[in-house]
Amino acid sequence: MSIRIRTKNQGSKTAVKVLIRHPMETGLRKDKSGATIPVHFIREVDCTHNSITVFKAIWGVAVSKNPFVSFVVNQVSRGDNITVSWVDNLGQSDSKSVTV
Amino acid sequence: MNTITRRKFIASTAGCSLAGLFLPGNYAWAQWPTQAFGGKDITSVIEKLYGSSKMEDSAAITIKAPDIAENGAVVPVSIKTKLTGVESVSILVDENPNPLAAQFLISPGNSGDVATRIKLAKKSKVTAVVKANGKLYTNSRFIKVTLGGCGGPG
Numbered sequence: 001m002s003i004r005i006r007t008k009n010q011g012s013k014t015a016v017k018v019l020i021r022h023p024m025e026t027g028l029r030k031d032k033s034g035a036t037i038p039v040h041f042i043r044e045v046d047c048t049h050n051s052i053t054v055f056k057a058i059w060g061v062a063v064s065k066n067p068f069v070s071f072v073v074n075q076v077s078r079g080d081n082i083t084v085s086w087v088d089n090l091g092q093s094d095s096k097s098v099t100v
Numbered sequence: 101m102n103t104i105t106r107r108k109f110i111a112s113t114a115g116c117s118l119a120g121l122f123l124p125g126n127y128a129w130a131q132w133p134t135q136a137f138g139g140k141d142i143t144s145v146i147e148k149l150y151g152s153s154k155m156e157d158s159a160a161i162t163i164k165a166p167d168i169a170e171n172g173a174v175v176p177v178s179i180k181t182k183l184t185g186v187e188s189v190s191i192l193v194d195e196n197p198n199p200l201a202a203q204f205l206i207s208p209g210n211s212g213d214v215a216t217r218i219k220l221a222k223k224s225k226v227t228a229v230v231k232a233n234g235k236l237y238t239n240s241r242f243i244k245v246t247l248g249g250c251g252g253p254g
Binding site for chain 2: 013044055072
């Protein structure tokens with residue numbers, strides 16, 4: 001599982017794009033033997049800019065596999081820190097920091 | 101007199117920890133709106149999520165998505181809004197088993213422009229709800245699906 005973060009300045013704002021590797025199983029699908037594939041999805045994604053939370057996503061199972069999210073925050077300057085972290089329904093989590 | 105034997109005690113605690121493992125529900129994740137995500141009909145979901153379903157249709161919200169999505173498992177949806185004072189943006193899919201797909205919490209002073217990729221079980225109306233300055237605004241659009249996100253044809 002990995003997190004990829006891209007930032008792009010747009011005038012006084014910065015667009016942040018995040019790509020996370022995660023199965024995002026709905027709990028409704030069945031495998032070849034007919035057994036239900038257990039539900040496994042990211043519930044919360046947090047983004048902080050220099051340790052201040054600037055964006056939060058609350059997800060259900062209807063977010064696609066290997067989720068992508070992009071959002072806009074007030075301008076991020078060179079050397080600033082952007083951290084994205086997520087927690088899923090099984091309590092697994094991951095976090096990644098980038099310095100712009 | 102204490103009637104709980106050691107064996108019974110172990111059995112009961114094992115049960116508790118198993119329940120904790122399979123039901124990571126209400127206590128550990130109090131912030132995650134379990135009821136809203138479990139809701140079946142869109143009005144009650146919005147009510148559970150925002151405490152009210154009184155909304156105003158707004159042309160200041162635009163939903164960008166394909167008219168026909170080839171693969172319902174990956175439908176790119178982007179929401180832009182000219183509204184100011186945006187607090188949160190939610191995406192709901194009427195025809196999905198549970199309509200609420202995602203909610204995004206926007207920090208004060210930031211725009212409510214978000215984009216993500218969602219699953220559509222079949223052709224459906226996709227609704228965006230934006231909370232700005234304490235009021236709810238909404239807009240929606242219809243997306244057709246060639247192949248549904250749950251495996252079957254849409």
